[in-house]
Amino acid sequence: MNRHLISAADLSRDEALLILDTAEELAQMADRPIRKLPTLRGRTVVNLFYEDSTRTRISFEAAAKRLSADVINFSAKGSSVAKGESLKDTALTLEAMGADAVVIRHPASGAPHRLAGWVRGSVVNAGDGTHEHPTQALLDAFTMRRRLGRVDGLHVAIVGDVLHSRVARSNVLLLRTLGAEVTLVAPPTLLPVAVSSWPCEVSYDLSGTLPKADVVMMLRVQAERMNAAYFPTVREYSRRYGLDAARLALLPDHGIVMHPGPMNRGIEIAAEVADSPRSTIVEQVANGVSVRMAVLYLLLGGANSAADDGAGQEAAAAAEPAEVTR
């Protein structure tokens, strides 16, 4: 793990648990009269969003502000990107403005990885194409742990448009790291080609998977990324892979329903299921702020983050041999 958070696969089990434990402490703050900590005072976090987003951008903004960081929001619409500026030039501009962290969402898979090579600050992946969305996976794991008390040993079914879902990929990687068993449920057309190499099971039968699942995570049908016919009709998809009240009854009594949002009510999830007490959808949003605070604190709060310039980097370099001998 370096000073960036680009993939859920970068996190070891202990690192992931440290983030979740930190988020747990920070979540307490939501009940306090003053919901602000001075920890990142004087640091700048840039939200660089090349794709539309409501909850993720607001969540990162709220997280940074609660830690007293300065937040600059940058969306591709109405900016120099519309005039054709490249990602690299935009990155160098942000660098020159002194960004300590860049939270990036980009339609191209791998954009945060490239960005990490161009800027000195920390890069946090807030969703890149169909690749990864690690903070979503962290907040999902956090929500599971809060509701069910643990992640280790849970059986999680991730259902729907896995092919276009960065949430599914990050969740499979992180949940595996944390000791959960994941089953992907989707029509064969909506599974990635290499899914057999993922550390999870695959099923085409939702009703058969639900009775042994502790968590069922519904994915949004990403019509905007679908450039071909992946299923015959929306109605057929909804019949076979949608979660309605009858299917919800198959889930064990303690089972919970998750959705990363935004939902297509009536397609992958029925309105009555989304609004049921077993649904954690609103909790997931609240937990997102705590988890993102934890990530920003752990990346920016201590020594050898970007803002400490040369001294920090030298310290990091000096620490590496020690790590090996330990």
Added chain:
Amino acid sequence: MTRALYQSDAGEAAGPGPASALQTGASQPKAADPARTRPAPLADGKVVLESVEIARALTRVAHEILERTNGASDVVLLGIPTRGVPLARRLAARLSQVEGRPTPAGSLDATMYRDDLRLRPARALGHTEVPASGIDGKIVVLVDDVLYSGRTVRAALDALSDIGRPRAVQLAVLVDRGHRELPIRADYVGKNLPTSQREVVQVLLAETDGRDAVLLGAAAGR
């Protein structure tokens, strides 16, 4: 060496070298800085307080709190993690025993308010638990194991003001080892221990370390 100056107890002084928090996370127990919960043992440490003496000091401090706060009816004890927390609970037990009514005790983590965060890797947070009665209008007694630079207490005062507005804030410590860097003093002291800055004071408590003792020794490897 400057690094050590910011540290309030020996456990911290024996902390890990510079490496990112996420890297050192590998060796960390749940939600705790390993240096704080499992200090490097002071091999040549001299025992300056035995278990009985710690108990006696805490009993005396408890009685001082009762005297100074008119029976401790409005007192809330908040321990500063890690070892302030069991000390606060022990004091609360003694106050309850004498006065016959429970004294609320909790914990207050000030990590996010520290002024030395950027000198070290981001560390795991301690637990904050404010008793349900709250702190508004109460007399809050902060409890810590060792008072050294005073920087932890400064951070705790800031953390406290974000939680509420106590009528008064007092400070109780088991050991005051001197070398203050801020205008902060303790209201209740278990033991004044004159030290050199090269020395390390380590408090061991049954709740966190399996036995009660205060050790004084030379800093290992520094």
